[in-house]
Amino acid sequence: MRKILIILSALLFSFNVANAKIILKAGHTANPDEPYHKGMLELKRIVEKETNGEVEIKIFPNGQLGSEKEMIEGLKLGTVDITSPSNGNLTNFVPELGIFDLPFLFRDRAHMYKAMDGAPGKKLSKAMSKKGFRLLGFYEAGVRHIMTTKKPIKSIDDIKGLKIRTMGVPAHVSSFNAFGAKATPMAYAELYGALQQNVVDGAEAANTNYNSKKFYEVAPHWAQIGWTALVADLIMSEKKFKSLPKNVQKALLKGGLGSAAVERKAYADSDNSLLSKLKANGVKVTYPDPKGFREASKAVYDEFVKSSSSKSILKSIQGM
Numbered sequence: 001m002r003k004i005l006i007i008l009s010a011l012l013f014s015f016n017v018a019n020a021k022i023i024l025k026a027g028h029t030a031n032p033d034e035p036y037h038k039g040m041l042e043l044k045r046i047v048e049k050e051t052n053g054e055v056e057i058k059i060f061p062n063g064q065l066g067s068e069k070e071m072i073e074g075l076k077l078g079t080v081d082i083t084s085p086s087n088g089n090l091t092n093f094v095p096e097l098g099i100f101d102l103p104f105l106f107r108d109r110a111h112m113y114k115a116m117d118g119a120p121g122k123k124l125s126k127a128m129s130k131k132g133f134r135l136l137g138f139y140e141a142g143v144r145h146i147m148t149t150k151k152p153i154k155s156i157d158d159i160k161g162l163k164i165r166t167m168g169v170p171a172h173v174s175s176f177n178a179f180g181a182k183a184t185p186m187a188y189a190e191l192y193g194a195l196q197q198n199v200v201d202g203a204e205a206a207n208t209n210y211n212s213k214k215f216y217e218v219a220p221h222w223a224q225i226g227w228t229a230l231v232a233d234l235i236m237s238e239k240k241f242k243s244l245p246k247n248v249q250k251a252l253l254k255g256g257l258g259s260a261a262v263e264r265k266a267y268a269d270s271d272n273s274l275l276s277k278l279k280a281n282g283v284k285v286t287y288p289d290p291k292g293f294r295e296a297s298k299a300v301y302d303e304f305v306k307s308s309s310s311k312s313i314l315k316s317i318q319g320m
Contacts, residue, residue, distance in 0.1 A: 022055045023056050024081040025058050032062070036141075037061050039084070043234070046251065050250070050251035051247060068083070089169070094124075100231040101169050101172060104290070105228065105229070105317065106229045115317045134240075135235055137263075140268075143226045144204045145210070147204070148221040159179050161181070164204065165184050166186075170304070195215065202219055216283045222278060224287050
Protein backbone atom coordinates (compact mmCIF):
# COMPACT_ATOMS: atom_id res chain seq x y z
CA MET A 1 0.00 0.00 0.00
CA ARG A 2 2.81 2.38 0.94
CA LYS A 3 4.52 1.64 -2.38
CA ILE A 4 1.33 2.47 -4.30
CA LEU A 5 0.98 5.77 -2.42
CA ILE A 6 4.56 6.68 -3.27
CA ILE A 7 3.96 5.93 -6.96
CA LEU A 8 0.72 7.96 -6.98
CA SER A 9 2.44 10.88 -5.24
CA ALA A 10 5.25 10.80 -7.80
CA LEU A 11 2.78 10.75 -10.69
CA LEU A 12 0.81 13.64 -9.18
CA PHE A 13 4.04 15.65 -8.70
CA SER A 14 5.03 14.98 -12.31
CA PHE A 15 1.60 16.05 -13.51
CA ASN A 16 1.75 19.30 -11.52
CA VAL A 17 5.25 20.10 -12.81
CA ALA A 18 4.23 19.35 -16.39
CA ASN A 19 1.18 21.58 -16.05
CA ALA A 20 2.77 24.35 -13.99
CA LYS A 21 1.99 27.80 -15.31
CA ILE A 22 4.90 29.72 -16.79
CA ILE A 23 5.14 33.15 -15.17
CA LEU A 24 6.99 35.87 -17.08
CA LYS A 25 7.84 39.20 -15.43
CA ALA A 26 7.70 42.20 -17.78
CA GLY A 27 8.89 45.63 -16.66
CA HIS A 28 9.11 49.15 -18.03
CA THR A 29 9.66 52.70 -16.69
CA ALA A 30 6.53 54.45 -18.01
CA ASN A 31 3.24 55.25 -16.28
CA PRO A 32 0.36 52.73 -16.65
CA ASP A 33 -1.51 55.17 -18.93
CA GLU A 34 1.39 55.47 -21.40
CA PRO A 35 1.91 53.58 -24.69
CA TYR A 36 4.61 51.23 -23.33
CA HIS A 37 2.10 49.82 -20.87
CA LYS A 38 -0.64 49.54 -23.49
CA GLY A 39 1.77 47.62 -25.70
CA MET A 40 2.68 45.22 -22.93
CA LEU A 41 -0.97 44.65 -22.09
CA GLU A 42 -1.48 43.57 -25.70
CA LEU A 43 1.55 41.26 -25.45
CA LYS A 44 0.02 39.74 -22.32
CA ARG A 45 -3.37 39.31 -23.97
CA ILE A 46 -2.03 37.61 -27.09
CA VAL A 47 0.46 35.32 -25.36
CA GLU A 48 -1.98 34.17 -22.69
CA LYS A 49 -4.64 33.54 -25.33
CA GLU A 50 -2.29 31.71 -27.71
CA THR A 51 -1.02 29.43 -24.94
CA ASN A 52 -4.46 28.79 -23.42
CA GLY A 53 -3.31 30.19 -20.11
CA GLU A 54 -0.11 28.11 -19.99
CA VAL A 55 1.78 31.41 -19.73
CA GLU A 56 0.97 34.37 -17.50
CA ILE A 57 2.73 37.70 -18.05
CA LYS A 58 2.90 39.98 -15.01
CA ILE A 59 3.57 43.62 -15.88
CA PHE A 60 5.46 46.00 -13.60
CA PRO A 61 5.30 49.68 -14.74
CA ASN A 62 6.98 52.81 -13.35
CA GLY A 63 10.41 51.23 -12.90
CA GLN A 64 9.23 48.80 -10.20
CA LEU A 65 11.84 46.31 -11.44
CA GLY A 66 14.58 48.95 -11.73
CA SER A 67 15.91 51.46 -14.22
CA GLU A 68 16.09 50.57 -17.90
CA LYS A 69 19.76 49.63 -17.53
CA GLU A 70 19.01 47.52 -14.45
CA MET A 71 16.18 45.71 -16.24
CA ILE A 72 18.42 44.95 -19.24
CA GLU A 73 20.95 43.49 -16.82
CA GLY A 74 18.07 41.66 -15.14
CA LEU A 75 17.39 39.78 -18.38
CA LYS A 76 20.91 38.34 -18.13
CA LEU A 77 20.51 37.57 -14.44
CA GLY A 78 17.05 36.02 -14.83
CA THR A 79 15.35 38.50 -12.48
CA VAL A 80 13.40 40.10 -15.36
CA ASP A 81 11.95 38.25 -18.36
CA ILE A 82 10.76 41.01 -20.70
CA THR A 83 11.47 44.73 -20.89
CA SER A 84 11.24 47.64 -23.33
CA PRO A 85 14.21 49.98 -22.88
CA SER A 86 14.85 52.96 -25.09
CA ASN A 87 17.21 51.95 -27.86
CA GLY A 88 19.98 54.16 -26.51
CA ASN A 89 20.22 52.20 -23.27
CA LEU A 90 20.43 48.90 -25.12
CA THR A 91 23.15 50.38 -27.33
CA ASN A 92 25.46 50.09 -24.31
CA PHE A 93 25.06 46.30 -24.66
CA VAL A 94 24.61 46.07 -28.45
CA PRO A 95 26.71 48.88 -30.04
CA GLU A 96 25.33 48.15 -33.53
CA LEU A 97 21.99 49.64 -32.42
CA GLY A 98 23.60 53.07 -32.19
CA ILE A 99 22.57 53.75 -35.79
CA PHE A 100 18.97 54.29 -34.55
CA ASP A 101 20.18 56.97 -32.08
CA LEU A 102 21.40 59.45 -34.72
CA PRO A 103 19.71 62.87 -34.95
CA PHE A 104 17.29 63.57 -37.80
CA LEU A 105 17.65 59.98 -39.05
CA PHE A 106 13.99 59.45 -39.96
CA ARG A 107 11.92 61.68 -42.21
CA ASP A 108 8.72 60.79 -40.38
CA ARG A 109 7.05 57.97 -38.46
CA ALA A 110 6.28 55.98 -41.62
CA HIS A 111 9.98 56.06 -42.51
CA MET A 112 10.94 54.96 -39.00
CA TYR A 113 8.51 52.01 -39.06
CA LYS A 114 9.80 50.99 -42.48
CA ALA A 115 13.36 50.89 -41.16
CA MET A 116 12.31 48.99 -38.03
CA ASP A 117 10.37 46.34 -39.92
CA GLY A 118 12.63 46.11 -42.98
CA ALA A 119 16.20 45.03 -43.67
CA PRO A 120 17.84 47.43 -41.16
CA GLY A 121 15.69 46.14 -38.31
CA LYS A 122 16.30 42.50 -39.26
CA LYS A 123 20.06 43.05 -39.36
CA LEU A 124 20.00 44.73 -35.96
CA SER A 125 17.81 41.93 -34.57
CA LYS A 126 20.56 39.46 -35.49
CA ALA A 127 23.12 41.66 -33.74
CA MET A 128 20.94 41.60 -30.59
CA SER A 129 20.68 37.83 -30.73
CA LYS A 130 24.46 37.48 -30.86
CA LYS A 131 24.69 39.57 -27.67
CA GLY A 132 22.08 37.46 -25.87
CA PHE A 133 18.87 39.42 -26.50
CA ARG A 134 15.78 38.25 -28.38
CA LEU A 135 13.87 41.03 -30.11
CA LEU A 136 10.10 40.59 -29.84
CA GLY A 137 9.26 43.88 -31.52
CA PHE A 138 10.32 47.48 -32.05
CA TYR A 139 8.38 50.05 -30.04
CA GLU A 140 8.71 53.80 -30.44
CA ALA A 141 9.14 56.48 -27.76
CA GLY A 142 7.94 59.46 -29.71
CA VAL A 143 9.23 62.27 -31.87
CA ARG A 144 11.49 64.22 -29.54
CA HIS A 145 11.49 67.93 -28.80
CA ILE A 146 13.25 70.25 -26.35
CA MET A 147 11.88 71.67 -23.08
CA THR A 148 13.47 74.56 -21.20
CA THR A 149 12.82 76.16 -17.82
CA LYS A 150 13.36 79.86 -18.50
CA LYS A 151 14.47 80.59 -22.04
CA PRO A 152 12.42 79.70 -25.14
CA ILE A 153 14.24 78.04 -28.04
CA LYS A 154 13.48 79.91 -31.25
CA SER A 155 16.69 79.02 -33.12
CA ILE A 156 19.81 76.96 -32.60
CA ASP A 157 21.50 80.07 -31.16
CA ASP A 158 19.12 80.00 -28.17
CA ILE A 159 20.33 76.60 -26.98
CA LYS A 160 24.00 77.54 -26.79
CA GLY A 161 25.43 77.11 -23.31
CA LEU A 162 22.27 75.61 -21.80
CA LYS A 163 22.57 72.48 -19.66
CA ILE A 164 20.26 70.00 -21.38
CA ARG A 165 19.52 66.65 -19.79
CA THR A 166 20.01 63.69 -22.13
CA MET A 167 19.98 59.97 -21.68
CA GLY A 168 23.43 58.47 -21.22
CA VAL A 169 23.56 57.65 -24.92
CA PRO A 170 26.77 58.66 -26.70
CA ALA A 171 25.03 59.85 -29.88
CA HIS A 172 22.52 61.89 -27.86
CA VAL A 173 25.26 63.52 -25.79
CA SER A 174 27.24 64.33 -28.92
CA SER A 175 24.13 65.70 -30.63
CA PHE A 176 23.37 68.28 -27.96
CA ASN A 177 27.01 69.23 -27.64
CA ALA A 178 27.03 69.71 -31.42
CA PHE A 179 23.95 71.94 -31.09
CA GLY A 180 25.98 74.13 -28.73
CA ALA A 181 24.36 73.00 -25.48
CA LYS A 182 26.06 71.36 -22.50
CA ALA A 183 24.72 67.83 -22.65
CA THR A 184 24.06 66.55 -19.12
CA PRO A 185 23.31 62.81 -18.85
CA MET A 186 21.03 62.06 -15.91
CA ALA A 187 18.66 59.35 -14.71
CA TYR A 188 15.11 59.92 -15.93
CA ALA A 189 13.70 59.57 -12.41
CA GLU A 190 15.80 62.56 -11.29
CA LEU A 191 14.77 64.87 -14.12
CA TYR A 192 11.71 66.62 -12.65
CA GLY A 193 13.61 67.60 -9.52
CA ALA A 194 16.64 68.68 -11.54
CA LEU A 195 14.48 71.00 -13.66
CA GLN A 196 12.69 72.33 -10.59
CA GLN A 197 15.98 73.09 -8.79
CA ASN A 198 17.68 74.52 -11.92
CA VAL A 199 20.32 71.78 -11.91
CA VAL A 200 19.64 71.61 -15.65
CA ASP A 201 18.11 74.22 -17.95
CA GLY A 202 16.09 71.77 -20.02
CA ALA A 203 15.74 68.31 -21.49
CA GLU A 204 14.45 66.43 -24.51
CA ALA A 205 11.22 64.43 -24.58
CA ALA A 206 8.15 63.58 -26.64
CA ASN A 207 4.77 65.28 -26.26
CA THR A 208 3.54 62.14 -24.52
CA ASN A 209 5.99 61.87 -21.63
CA TYR A 210 6.37 65.67 -21.37
CA ASN A 211 2.66 65.69 -20.58
CA SER A 212 2.36 62.50 -18.52
CA LYS A 213 5.28 63.38 -16.22
CA LYS A 214 4.03 67.00 -15.98
CA PHE A 215 7.42 68.41 -16.95
CA TYR A 216 5.55 71.50 -18.20
CA GLU A 217 5.09 72.51 -14.55
CA VAL A 218 8.84 73.18 -14.23
CA ALA A 219 9.88 73.58 -17.90
CA PRO A 220 7.08 75.53 -19.63
CA HIS A 221 8.95 76.32 -22.85
CA TRP A 222 8.46 73.60 -25.46
CA ALA A 223 10.38 73.76 -28.78
CA GLN A 224 8.87 71.54 -31.47
CA ILE A 225 12.07 70.55 -33.26
CA GLY A 226 11.73 66.77 -33.81
CA TRP A 227 15.47 66.29 -33.36
CA THR A 228 15.03 62.50 -33.33
CA ALA A 229 12.34 59.82 -33.31
CA LEU A 230 13.16 57.47 -30.48
CA VAL A 231 13.18 53.71 -31.02
CA ALA A 232 12.54 51.32 -28.11
CA ASP A 233 13.25 47.59 -28.10
CA LEU A 234 10.84 44.99 -26.71
CA ILE A 235 13.28 42.27 -25.67
CA MET A 236 13.90 39.21 -23.55
CA SER A 237 16.92 37.04 -22.89
CA GLU A 238 17.81 34.83 -25.86
CA LYS A 239 18.68 32.05 -23.40
CA LYS A 240 15.32 32.35 -21.64
CA PHE A 241 13.45 32.48 -24.96
CA LYS A 242 15.12 29.28 -26.20
CA SER A 243 14.41 27.50 -22.91
CA LEU A 244 10.65 27.89 -23.39
CA PRO A 245 8.44 25.36 -25.25
CA LYS A 246 8.11 25.95 -28.99
CA ASN A 247 4.45 26.93 -28.74
CA VAL A 248 5.34 29.59 -26.17
CA GLN A 249 8.15 30.92 -28.39
CA LYS A 250 5.70 31.18 -31.26
CA ALA A 251 3.16 32.96 -29.06
CA LEU A 252 5.77 35.46 -27.85
CA LEU A 253 6.83 36.31 -31.40
CA LYS A 254 3.22 36.75 -32.48
CA GLY A 255 2.51 38.75 -29.35
CA GLY A 256 5.54 40.94 -29.96
CA LEU A 257 4.31 41.95 -33.40
CA GLY A 258 0.81 42.70 -32.14
CA SER A 259 2.17 44.52 -29.13
CA ALA A 260 4.39 46.75 -31.27
CA ALA A 261 1.48 47.67 -33.54
CA VAL A 262 -0.65 48.73 -30.55
CA GLU A 263 2.18 50.61 -28.85
CA ARG A 264 3.18 52.54 -31.98
CA LYS A 265 -0.41 53.60 -32.69
CA ALA A 266 -0.89 54.66 -29.07
CA TYR A 267 2.28 56.74 -29.15
CA ALA A 268 1.48 58.36 -32.48
CA ASP A 269 -2.11 59.14 -31.43
CA SER A 270 -0.95 60.50 -28.07
CA ASP A 271 1.87 62.60 -29.52
CA ASN A 272 -0.35 64.07 -32.22
CA SER A 273 -3.27 64.93 -29.96
CA LEU A 274 -1.50 66.51 -27.00
CA LEU A 275 -0.20 69.82 -28.31
CA SER A 276 -3.49 71.67 -27.82
CA LYS A 277 -3.79 70.26 -24.29
CA LEU A 278 -0.25 71.38 -23.48
CA LYS A 279 -0.99 74.89 -24.75
CA ALA A 280 -4.11 74.94 -22.55
CA ASN A 281 -1.86 74.15 -19.59
CA GLY A 282 0.16 77.28 -20.29
CA VAL A 283 2.98 75.70 -22.25
CA LYS A 284 4.74 78.20 -24.50
CA VAL A 285 5.31 76.41 -27.82
CA THR A 286 7.93 77.53 -30.35
CA TYR A 287 8.85 76.15 -33.78
CA PRO A 288 12.58 76.71 -34.36
CA ASP A 289 14.01 76.36 -37.87
CA PRO A 290 15.60 72.86 -37.97
CA LYS A 291 18.15 73.87 -40.63
CA GLY A 292 20.86 74.88 -38.14
CA PHE A 293 20.27 71.75 -36.04
CA ARG A 294 20.51 69.51 -39.10
CA GLU A 295 23.73 71.18 -40.21
CA ALA A 296 25.28 70.69 -36.76
CA SER A 297 24.22 67.02 -36.82
CA LYS A 298 26.67 66.21 -39.63
CA ALA A 299 29.49 66.09 -37.08
CA VAL A 300 27.59 63.41 -35.13
CA TYR A 301 27.28 61.21 -38.23
CA ASP A 302 31.02 61.62 -38.89
CA GLU A 303 31.72 60.52 -35.31
CA PHE A 304 29.46 57.47 -35.12
CA VAL A 305 29.09 56.10 -38.65
CA LYS A 306 32.55 54.70 -39.35
CA SER A 307 32.35 50.94 -39.88
CA SER A 308 31.35 49.46 -43.22
CA SER A 309 28.41 47.74 -41.51
CA SER A 310 27.02 50.96 -39.99
CA LYS A 311 27.52 52.79 -43.28
CA SER A 312 25.62 50.04 -45.06
CA ILE A 313 22.69 50.20 -42.63
CA LEU A 314 22.60 54.00 -42.79
CA LYS A 315 22.56 53.90 -46.60
CA SER A 316 19.71 51.38 -46.48
CA ILE A 317 17.67 53.58 -44.12
CA GLN A 318 18.27 56.75 -46.09
CA GLY A 319 17.35 54.99 -49.32
CA MET A 320 13.93 53.88 -48.06
